[in-house]
Amino acid sequence: MTLPECNSPPTPTSIDGNGSAPWGSVLVCGGGIAGIQASLDLSAAGFRVFLVEESPTIGGGMARLDKTFPTGDCATCIISPKLVECMRDYNIDVLTMADISSLSGEAGRFVAEVRTRPRGVIPSRCTGCGDCWTICPVRNTAEPPPPFQPDKPLAEADAARLGGILATHEGRPGNLLPVLQEIDRSYGYLPRLLLEHMACRWGLRPAELLRVASFYDRFHFEPAGRHLVEICAGTSCHARRSRTLLEKLEKETGVGVGETDKPGRFTLRTVRCLGLCALSPAMKIDGQPFGRVDLDRVPEILEQFA
Template identity: 40%
Template sequence: MQTKDRVGVFVCHCGHNIAGSVDIKTVVEAVKKIPGVAFVTDYRYMCSTPGQELVANSITEYKLTGVVMANCSPNLHERTFRNLAAKVGLNPYLLEVANIREHCSWPHWHQPEKATHKAITIIKTIVARVKQDAALYPIHSGITKRAVVIGGGIAGIQCALDIADAGYDVHVVEKSPSIGGKMVQLSETFPTLDCPQCILTPKMTDLANHGNITLHTHSEVGEVEGYVGNFNVKIVEKPRYVDMEKCTGCGDCMTNCPVHYQPAIQPKPKYSKYIDKEIIAEIEPIVSPFTGDSSAVVQVLLDINSIYNYLPEDALKFVSEKLDVPLSRVYQVASFYTAFSLTPRGRHIVKVCMGTACHAKGAPRVLDEIERRIGIRAGETSKDMRYSLETVNCLGCCALGPVVTIDETYYHADPQDVGQMFDKFEEDEK
């Protein structure tokens, strides 16, 4: 820490970029009053050659012990100015950047007063920081270019292979007797739906055979000490009662072993205690007869959908638990079929048939007119929850196309009669 602080503050206009919203004069005046500030100046472009000369000369002239550059983000010019400081004999780490552009003038472009105030606050903070700065000197130390990868799942395997392929030694530490991790337990992978084993097993063999990789299965990391570039890691190998030198991996010991461990099965989630009791009361009579019957998912969801006109999330959870089907699969079914909706739908469901016969006779125009008449687009529900508008592939009434249904009633709809059709429906509704 410096005994007597002489901090220099250089405020940059950045053309119009900072000066456009931050009032530089006010800033300079305010900064002058900060304790420890020995010198303040401003300049149009501090990063330009004359700007840099100004900084370098001032450091020498005013014997500055610390520098705050109030300009753009340190990402851009921190190095420029630190190199400059080093050239004139100031330890570069005693120079800091106060970002008054990206964090101040730009975001508060239309609030110049607030921007000016914020700029002053930022500079104050950085001045306080510079006063705490100590001179730093880079050191050189030898490092061992060798990596430890902890965990032999798909991420660990890929990581180890990448490092090893780049030419470095890698030690892979895996807790269980085999690498492979959770991925082998999956049935399909997104988005190609390849089987995980197909992706994984070549990588597992690659890893086992790689010259740069040492595999430690059935092992755990005991302790880690040291620092970046110089770690010491202790690997604890669990007893395996097998002479690894002689083992051929035939697997006979496994089949002949009198003790077998079942793989741990994750407990099933219990949703029912969090589910709305009213929903349970309503759907229990539908769901209960199919308890444990995974084949009933579609049928049960159809019945629930007909109660609410959509599938509430709680209902899906209840079905998952009762029918003993993973929630992900219930969601898959619920999002696959067009009959289901995952969002609430209106009191009246308007379906416009988009079948071939109806299309040929002008169904798209009917849809346009209905969208205009009720003010929502296909797939939407009106704000007052009166209508939901949907298109369907075929209503099975092809001889009369274009066909529209409102709730369960069929209408033959000409584009120019859509208005009348709704007038009549709304009258009947009353």
């Protein structure tokens, strides 16, 4: 197909959300998050947009991410509204499995030729049910992966403890998070081998458990010390040199952030906010708050938890 020139008049069927016709056309290459946002912005400005993507779907690498740096926000929660808005926008024509075969003209008046590859299904009628797999004439059919098996057996005591926890929550809706919380309370962290055996018993993949467990700061995958030291890294505390406080704690405990000292006494962690902005810089040890912490007081405070 040959796309219209950038300054050519729009087709009568292309309208924007306000009912007015766009006055030009634009070609956007790549259907990642940047291409989607660019298409939405151009459509809002009154252009007709052709979004060309070589893969079968739009979303790019961000659609395959779990969380985003540095805030840790859910990538799917960020991109999903933009995907829906892009697909519903009458000014945006999404061309997937397509390649630009030629481009001619000059700045402001380009003519692009886009070649789309065959799909084997009608995109407008596809619901993603998967029934076409059973009648597909292609010989190389998809095979489910083999069931997961842990590499090592559990100790007898750990197996009995895990069995008791799973039996308590067996068959209850939304039981995954309560089971992880109970394992965390029992062990002080989430042992990897225990999660593998849990996944095996419930017929899950370890990635499904790790995806949930890694989303919450409450869960940890390494043993913690007897005392948990949390330093606030929020805006107020950062402005009042909480970084200097953190360096002092690292020096006194001999460990870095996320680590536990050799005697197993302290585990050092940072949190986004402790709710003690008026007392910044602030920290907590085992839930006990300490505000307006002076560097000279740090050894004295740590000695209280000997």
